[in-house]
Amino acid sequence: MFDLNSLNPQQRKAVTHKKGPLLLLAGAGSGKTRVITCRIAQLRQQGVPAEQILAVTFTNKAAREMAARVQEVVGRKAAKGMVIATFHSLCVGILKVHIDRLGFKKNFSIYAAADQQRLIRDLLRGIGAENSSKAADQVLWRISSAKNHLIFPDNYQPNDRDPLSSLVATIYPRYQKSLKAFNAVDFDDLLMFTVQLLEQHVDLHKHYCERFQYQMVDEYQDTNPVQYRLLKLLASTHGNLCVVGDDDQSIYAFRGADIANILDFEHDFPGTKVIKLEQNYRSSGNILAAANAVIKNNQKRKEKALWTDRDAGSRIGYFLCQDGEDEARQVMEQIHTEKYRGQLNYGDFAILYRTNSQSRAFEEQLRYENIPYVLIGGQQFFDRKEIKDVVAYLKIIQNPADEVNLLRILNYPKRGIGEGSIDRIIRYSADKNRSLWKVLQQVDQVAEMNDRTAAACGSFVDLIKHYQKRFKQPLWLLETLQELFTELKLAKEIYRQEKDPQVAQRRVQNQEELLNSMSIYLERTPQPTLAGFLERISLFDDDAPGKNDKESKLALDAVTLMSLHSSKGLEFPVVFLTGLEEGFLPHKKSIYETFDIDEERRLCYVGITRAQKQLFLLGARQRRKYGKLEQREPSRFLSEIPEGLLHEFEGEQPGNNAPEDEAASASHFFDNINQMFED
DNA sequence: GGGTCACCAGTTTTT
DNA sequence: CTGGTGACCC
Numbered sequence: 001m002f003d004l005n006s007l008n009p010q011q012r013k014a015v016t017h018k019k020g021p022l023l024l025l026a027g028a029g030s031g032k033t034r035v036i037t038c039r040i041a042q043l044r045q046q047g048v049p050a051e052q053i054l055a056v057t058f059t060n061k062a063a064r065e066m067a068a069r070v071q072e073v074v075g076r077k078a079a080k081g082m083v084i085a086t087f088h089s090l091c092v093g094i095l096k097v098h099i100d101r102l103g104f105k106k107n108f109s110i111y112a113a114a115d116q117q118r119l120i121r122d123l124l125r126g127i128g129a130e131n132s133s134k135a136a137d138q139v140l141w142r143i144s145s146a147k148n149h150l151i152f153p154d155n156y157q158p159n160d161r162d163p164l165s166s167l168v169a170t171i172y173p174r175y176q177k178s179l180k181a182f183n184a185v186d187f188d189d190l191l192m193f194t195v196q197l198l199e200q201h202v203d204l205h206k207h208y209c210e211r212f213q214y215q216m217v218d219e220y221q222d223t224n225p226v227q228y229r230l231l232k233l234l235a236s237t238h239g240n241l242c243v244v245g246d247d248d249q250s251i252y253a254f255r256g257a258d259i260a261n262i263l264d265f266e267h268d269f270p271g272t273k274v275i276k277l278e279q280n281y282r283s284s285g286n287i288l289a290a291a292n293a294v295i296k297n298n299q300k301r302k303e304k305a306l307w308t309d310r311d312a313g314s315r316i317g318y319f320l321c322q323d324g325e326d327e328a329r330q331v332m333e334q335i336h337t338e339k340y341r342g343q344l345n346y347g348d349f350a351i352l353y354r355t356n357s358q359s360r361a362f363e364e365q366l367r368y369e370n371i372p373y374v375l376i377g378g379q380q381f382f383d384r385k386e387i388k389d390v391v392a393y394l395k396i397i398q399n400p401a402d403e404v405n406l407l408r409i410l411n412y413p414k415r416g417i418g419e420g421s422i423d424r425i426i427r428y429s430a431d432k433n434r435s436l437w438k439v440l441q442q443v444d445q446v447a448e449m450n451d452r453t454a455a456a457c458g459s460f461v462d463l464i465k466h467y468q469k470r471f472k473q474p475l476w477l478l479e480t481l482q483e484l485f486t487e488l489k490l491a492k493e494i495y496r497q498e499k500d501p502q503v504a505q506r507r508v509q510n511q512e513e514l515l516n517s518m519s520i521y522l523e524r525t526p527q528p529t530l531a532g533f534l535e536r537i538s539l540f541d542d543d544a545p546g547k548n549d550k551e552s553k554l555a556l557d558a559v560t561l562m563s564l565h566s567s568k569g570l571e572f573p574v575v576f577l578t579g580l581e582e583g584f585l586p587h588k589k590s591i592y593e594t595f596d597i598d599e600e601r602r603l604c605y606v607g608i609t610r611a612q613k614q615l616f617l618l619g620a621r622q623r624r625k626y627g628k629l630e631q632r633e634p635s636r637f638l639s640e641i642p643e644g645l646l647h648e649f650e651g652e653q654p655g656n657n658a659p660e661d662e663a664a665s666a667s668h669f670f671d672n673i674n675q676m677f678e679d
Numbered sequence: 680g681g682g683t684c685a686c687c688a689g690t691t692t693t694t
Numbered sequence: 695c696t697g698g699t700g701a702c703c704c
Contacts, residue, residue: 059693088694112694133699134688187694222693254691355690357696377692414680497681540694565691587690603691626689627695 002038002073014275015039018046021235021269022242023262027306028291028609029282029571032244036216037069039242040082043214044074050081054212054234057086058219060541062569066218083212087227088187089539091194095185096535098197098204107531109184109395109402110538114388116140116186118404123174129167142168143175147188148224148256150195181435183401191226198233209237220245220265224256232268241269247302248295251565251603253596263300280306280609282571284313287615290641291608297640298598306609316641317616320634321651324358324623328365330651331576334616335371335559338574342613346372350560350572352607354585358578359561366559376562382537386494386507390514391537393484397467398530400437407436413493416456424448425457463487471530478518485511564603567610575611577604580619580635604637617646 004012011031014024015038026032040053055070057063067084083090092110099108111119117136124131124139142164146156153173158165179185185193198205212234217223220243223231235241243265250259266272280288288306295301317334321327335349342348351362356377366373381387389412392405400406411417428446429439443449443457470480485491491508498504521533560572564585579585586600608615617638622631 057693061693086694110694190694251691252693255693357689360696419680538694563691584690589690599691624695 002041007035007038008279010275010277010279011035011038014277015042017242017273017275018043019240021239021265021272023265023272023274024242024244024277025274025302025304026244026246026277027280027304028246028249028606029280030277030306031279031281032218032277033066033069035277036066036218036244037073040070040216041073044078048214050079051211052213053082053216054090054214055082055084055216056090056218056231057084058222060086060089060539062086062218063089086539087230088190089535089541091190091230092535092539094194094197094208095190098201099185099193101197101201101204102193103180104185105183105399105401107183107399109182109399109405110190110535111179111184111186111404112382112538113140114383115184115404118408119178120171120175122404123171123178126174127170138164139168139171143172144186144188145256146172147186147192148226150192150226150229152192152196178403181401182403183399184404188226191230195226195229195233198230205233206237208234213238214240215242217241217243218245221247221250221259221262222252222257223261224258228258228261235269239269248298248304248602249568249606251568251599251606253599254594259300263302276302276304278304278306280308282612283308283609284310284613286312286315286645287608287611290316290615290645291605293642293645294601294608294637294640295605298601300598313613315647316645317614317649318638318646319616319618319649319651321618321620322622323620323629324361325365326651327578327618327620328361330618330649331362331578331616332365332369332371334576335574338614342573344573345557346559347557348573349576350562350567350570350574350610351576351578352562352564352567352610353578354564354587354603355579356563358584362561362578366561372556372558374556374558374560376560376566380540381510381513382540384507384510386490386511387514390485390490390511391534393467393488394481394530394534396464397471398534400464401435403436410440410460413488413490415460417453417460421449421453421457474528477528477530477533478515478522481515481518485515564607568606571610571612573612574614574616575607576616576618577607578618580604580617580638581623581632582635583632585635585637601637604635620651 004015007015011034014022014035017039024032024035026035036055040055043053044050055063055066057066063084063086067079070082070084071079083093085093095104095108096106099106117133117140120136120140121131121133124136129135146168153176156169156172158169179189198208215231215234217231222245231241231243243262245262247259247262250257250262253259266274283291283306285308288308289312292305296305319327319330321330331351335346338344338349339346351359353359353362359375363373363375382391389409392408395402395405396409407422410422424446425436425439425443428434429436432439439446440457440461443454446454467480467484470483471477473480490511494507494511495501495504498507517537518533521536522528525532582588582591585604586597590596590600619634619638620632622629624630
């Protein structure tokens with residue numbers, strides 16, 4: 001168990017709160033995860049059955065960590081039956097049981113971005129609209145945003161002033177209809193349909209209110225309107241809703257998060273008890289003072305101020321650099337100095353920036369200096385073509401109605417079903433109003449289908465049916481997957497297509513990661529099924545020990561490079577907050593288009609509060625952008641930090657004569673060459 | 680079906 | 695300046 005005396009007074013109050021709505025305003029580094037786990041333990045101790053406890057997070061990582069810590073505190077047995085899940089997996093769990101009430105079959109597929117985009121592009125082509133990936137993304141973005149606001153296709157109102165919205169009004173209903181025909185739902189549907197189910201079916205609503213009498217929500221400031229509605233529904237009978245969050249760290253407005261959810265919580269849930277956690281256990285005094293000074297410029301916020309009983313620590317370094325390269329070099333210099341001075345590892349440093357494109361200058365410099373680094377963000381494992389191809393097979397085996405994925409693999413690897421034949425099959429399917437899968441099974445009825453193509457379709461159908469049977473054997477999932485790889489000769493196909501053998505090898509290895517993923521799934525799941533495996537990977541609950549996993553990346557001893565958004569929730573002894581210039585932070589879009597400087601300020605606040613011991617702020621006087629040199633102004637947020645907290649450095653002297661510069665970098669270059677030979 | 684070239688756009692992104 | 699995409703050609 002845990003010791004109440006080890007908590008500070010506010011934490012203790014939060015942990016012992018039992019009934020009624022609770023708003024926990026948890027500042028950065030205030031030990032909120034600890035409070036959540038202890039509160040769950042406390043509830044159990046007071047006799048609340050595990051089954052009645054629900055804890056919701058945004059990310060799989062957060063859910064996994066919370067589950068692990070709860071188990072640590074209360075023990076495995078007392079934790080059994082609790083639901084600690086992401087919003088999405090909670091909803092999948094509910095839909096898996098009840099989605100037939102919405103007219104879907106229970107083996108429904110989940111469409112991720114790539115599947116969605118393919119479908120939207122098909123639909124755009126169908127109405128003769130511009131079918132570029134960017135047009136599709138725009139439409140998709142609007143549909144997603146509608147769904148986040150619980151606007152169903154028949155309620156979508158196009159806006160006369162906005163040409164895109166009339167296109168969306170056309171596409172959205174068709175998109176939704178296609179999804180249903182394919183027995184598929186997208187990520188936003190998972191939430192929207194769950195809300196719909198609970199709103200339309202009183203018995204289900206009642207059932208889940210009784211089931212989950214105590215709810216805890218982490219990162220509540222990031223909830224969007226659907227999530228809010230879902231929580232409101234679940235809390236409507238017993239109302240023991242405890243939300244934890246920090247309005248100052250709300251940085252996801254662009255994807256629908258509504259900061260009003262946390263600001264208005266007391267109003268929305270009458271009788272709310274509010275507790276502020278303001279003692280910070282992460283950062284030194286100067287860092288907190290800077291963070292507080294910046295964030296207090298936001299008007300709409302819950303008043304709070306972080307404090308610590310630790311030392312002020314060293315002052316915050318500010319480097320006004322000549323340009324982007326100079327900025328990168330200053331960071332390197334500080335890494336060398338601080339690493340030596342503080343006996344630190346490379347893993348203790350993080351370089352943060354507003355936009356991912358800013359990582360390049362740092363990457364180049366780090367590589368030049370032979371400093372190990374990891375780049376967080378970028379292409380996701382399951383977004384890679386070779387992975388999507390294999391997953392498409394699995395999805396078809398599970399749900400042959402899924403036509404987006406069916407078309408993806410019908411002729412991959414090539415089996416002699418050309419574009420023309422595919423067109424004829426699609427047209428026949430549309431004419432007769434029969435599913436593609438059905439048409440493929442009676443392909444001889446399609447006119448103008450030559451025998452060879454018909455035979456190819458036949459063997460494709462047989463292949464899928466064969467594996468449908470094979471994958472029903474839960475004990476042989478891994479072997480069957482291996483068998484599928486071998487039968488499809490996927491590795492061969494990749495080597496054939498990809499000229500660069502190294503790239504090809506990497507892609508084959510990526511596919512093999514999927515086998516690892518499966519074997520981990522088998523180890524952890526008492527009753528494994530193909531559907532269960534697909535659900536995991538569709539929800540990005542990526543167990544693959546892949547190099548692209550944020551957690552395993554952070555385990556290496558390497559400097560971390562990531563966007564401010566990705567950094568939320570993490571901490572590092574030394575943090576470099578880079579690109580502190582007008583146009584980057586605040587970003588120019590926020591200045592001229594969305595007019596939400598406050599969100600940028602929160603982003604800055606998130607960056608500052610990642611630092612434990614040492615914070616460096618950097619910005620450049622000029623920067624090369626889109627090929628030409630641009631003058632830059634220091635960020636307005638810098639002037640919000642009291643001067644006494646800062647220690648200002650100048651970067652390279654302006655007008656440094658070129659010859660000297662070249663000589664310096666040349667000698668550096670030879671140093672590195674020499675080092676290489678010494679190894 | 681694949682390779683090349685011209686053109687365009689350029690914030691953040693869990694699930 | 696880059697990377698990604700679409701059109702076009704073999």
